[in-house]
Amino acid sequence: NLPLKMTDEEFKILWTRIHAECEKLGIAIAAGHTGRYGGVDYPMIGGATMIGVTTRDQYVTPEMAEPGDLVIMTKGPAIETAGILSTMFPKVIAEAYGKEFVEKAQSIFWLQTVVPDALTLAKIGLRTGVTAMHDATEYGIWGALYDIAKASGVGIRVYEDKLFIRDDVLKVINAFSKFTSIEVDPYTAISEGTLIATVKPDKADLVIKLLRDKGIDASVIGEVTEDDNIVLVKKNGEEFEVPLPSQDPFWLLFFKTLDILRSRGGTE
Incomplete structure (x- = not known):
């Protein structure tokens, strides 16, 4: 589904890019549907369902993490939001x-993929090395951790x-926080582009090395426990339970920024 204002030339650019990435x-x-509709607008357009075929032991899901596994985060938070x-x-x-900083900031946009991250982790062994993988989309890092734990x-x-x-x-x-007065x-x-993975402790150092060799920042940020909650251990040793966020701040920032710029007579 495309915005009504998207031109044929803009769609050609979009589809050429999709074609190149698929190749x-x-x-x-295999199939698809393309049309322009009212109520559809940027920054999110379209959608896709992807189906993969593999053997029973050559995949992992967010439900395969086990107590004792270590938790790895790639790239850091808010990649998609910033991009x-x-x-x-x-x-x-x-x-x-x-x-001069605009181009550097916009380059973050191209980090919105976990394909290199996931393929790198898969090399150390699925299930025997990596037990679960999940990208940090809605609600970011805490949302991804909550999904895996649940x-x-x-x-x-x-x-x-x-x-x-x-x-x-x-x-x-x-x-954007200062511009919108939103904390x-x-x-x-x-944070599409950020991968959260659980790995066996004896594989963690190798995983970090392989990721960094690919130019992907990564860190062991925690461990899987037998509890049923997400706990943050502060630098001072204090611990507290982290609830699932009630709202993703991206949308607050996006629409507040849009409103402010429109009130000034523009949206860019």
């Missing part, structure tokens, strides 16, 4: 940091001093 990943497009906001509203970035019937303990966030992502989040926890923000 690169060996994906066959989309920078691309949609470059004026906000330019006002905050100058035009699906696997386990708990997860996360250590604050092991968490990290990219400097460019943090600058983007801070810019944002980056770890609750949608």
